[in-house]
Amino acid sequence: MNKKIIEVCCNSVADCITAQKAGADRIELNNAVYLGGLTPTLQTLLLAKQHVDIPIVVMIRPRGGGFNYSPLEIEQMKLEAISLLDAGADGIVFGFLNEDKTLDKQTTKEMVDIAHRYCKEAIFHRAIDVVEDMAKGIEDLIDCNVDRILTSGGHATSHEGMHKLKALFDSYKNKIEFCVGAGVHEDNIKEIYDTTGIHQLHGSFKMWFEDPTTQGPDVSYAYSDSGSYEGVSKIRIQKAKKALNQ
Numbered sequence: 001m002n003k004k005i006i007e008v009c010c011n012s013v014a015d016c017i018t019a020q021k022a023g024a025d026r027i028e029l030n031n032a033v034y035l036g037g038l039t040p041t042l043q044t045l046l047l048a049k050q051h052v053d054i055p056i057v058v059m060i061r062p063r064g065g066g067f068n069y070s071p072l073e074i075e076q077m078k079l080e081a082i083s084l085l086d087a088g089a090d091g092i093v094f095g096f097l098n099e100d101k102t103l104d105k106q107t108t109k110e111m112v113d114i115a116h117r118y119c120k121e122a123i124f125h126r127a128i129d130v131v132e133d134m135a136k137g138i139e140d141l142i143d144c145n146v147d148r149i150l151t152s153g154g155h156a157t158s159h160e161g162m163h164k165l166k167a168l169f170d171s172y173k174n175k176i177e178f179c180v181g182a183g184v185h186e187d188n189i190k191e192i193y194d195t196t197g198i199h200q201l202h203g204s205f206k207m208w209f210e211d212p213t214t215q216g217p218d219v220s221y222a223y224s225d226s227g228s229y230e231g232v233s234k235i236r237i238q239k240a241k242k243a244l245n246q
Helices: 013-022 042-051 071-086 105-117 126-130 134-143 162-172 189-196 234-244
Strands: 005-010 026-029 056-059 091-094 121-124 148-151 177-180 200-203 206-209 229-232
Touching: 005 013, 005 234, 013 026, 013 042, 013 229, 013 234, 026 042, 042 056, 042 071, 071 091, 071 105, 091 105, 105 121, 105 134, 126 134, 126 148, 134 148, 134 162, 162 177, 162 189, 177 189, 189 200, 189 234, 229 234
Parallel strands: 005 026, 005 200, 026 056, 056 091, 091 121, 121 148, 148 177, 177 200
Antiparallel strands: 206 229
């Protein structure tokens, strides 16, 4: 039986430390998680590697929005990938689509080649969930030698996409790794695992923190009514790990 893996989406070095202490198996390091995750700084990765020893894969994404990038954005992403791999990233997470929402195979292959030159993992993120023909998209990713897909099965949440995920996993599990993501939390992680059979599960397990300097009398830098900024919850990860292993 494959080992069950909980991957935690982290936004800071503090998040990485909390995730490891809570029992996470792997970290996906991002910046701006509220935008779906952007490329973290080199210094964030370097400091995180000093404090944790579980694998850290890094997001390579230059902006929010979709995944059809300009030549300059692609050049930037490649340079960032090389810098972060040089700094010890255990893999890179990325996604490239054409305007018609099909896979950009050429750019995907180029990014996979960068990761594999370092003998590190190439992970295609939830851009795959935008592709209308997901089976064809996954076959394209297999052809590009992508190591793993992060997906919700084309749905807004992985819980909604459980049955589609199971069908895709059953069809392609011997050719590419799957990691379930989007709305995975301590109350549904076991059901998602039992339904899909996918043993790698990704979640943010977030909580909200307060910073009194977020607002002034006539100005606010808040991006949510829930709190000043979000971070990883040790308790939620521990609960998810316990639930998954029941």
